[in-house]
Amino acid sequence: MTDNPDQHDYTKEQDFLMTLLAVNQGYWLYEGVDYLDDLLFENGRYPFKVRCLRFETTFDKTRYVAAWPSTKTSWIINPDIVERVKRQGLLIEIFEHDV
Numbered sequence: 001m002t003d004n005p006d007q008h009d010y011t012k013e014q015d016f017l018m019t020l021l022a023v024n025q026g027y028w029l030y031e032g033v034d035y036l037d038d039l040l041f042e043n044g045r046y047p048f049k050v051r052c053l054r055f056e057t058t059f060d061k062t063r064y065v066a067a068w069p070s071t072k073t074s075w076i077i078n079p080d081i082v083e084r085v086k087r088q089g090l091l092i093e094i095f096e097h098d099v
Contacts (some may be wrong), residue, residue: 015049015051016031016032016048016049016050016051016092017032017035017045017048017049017050018031018032018035018036018039018048018050018051019031019032019050019051019052019053020050020051020052020053020077020082021052021053021055021061021064021065022052022053022054022055022082022093023054023055023056023057023058023060023061025079026076026079027052027076027077027078027079027082028074028075028076028077029074029075029076029077030053030065032050033075035048036075039081039085040081047088047090048090049090049091049092050085050090050091050092051092051094052082052091052092052093052094053094053096054093054094054095054096055096056096060096064096
């Protein structure tokens with residue numbers, strides 16, 4: 001039996017090398033710092049699917065990851081990089097009501 005991609009649970013951490021958090025057009029690296037250069041320069045283990053947990057507000061994002069440091073000290077990902085990943089069909093967006 002083959003795995004139906006429409007029924008795949010993309011909320012599981014083990015399915016992704018990298019996870020981003022998003023609020024509006026802001027993106028922060030949550031997991032996968034070891035693969036950041038691969039993503040940015042399109043080499044190494046890239047291409048790979050990138051999970052993006054999308055939140056309505058910064059408050060909602062912070063509530064989800066209570067131990068998450070301030071976004072001022074986190075890796076910020078350029079929206080153009082995220083758009084490239086999205087165009088390549090590798091960005092899996094998960095909205096907060098699905099998390």
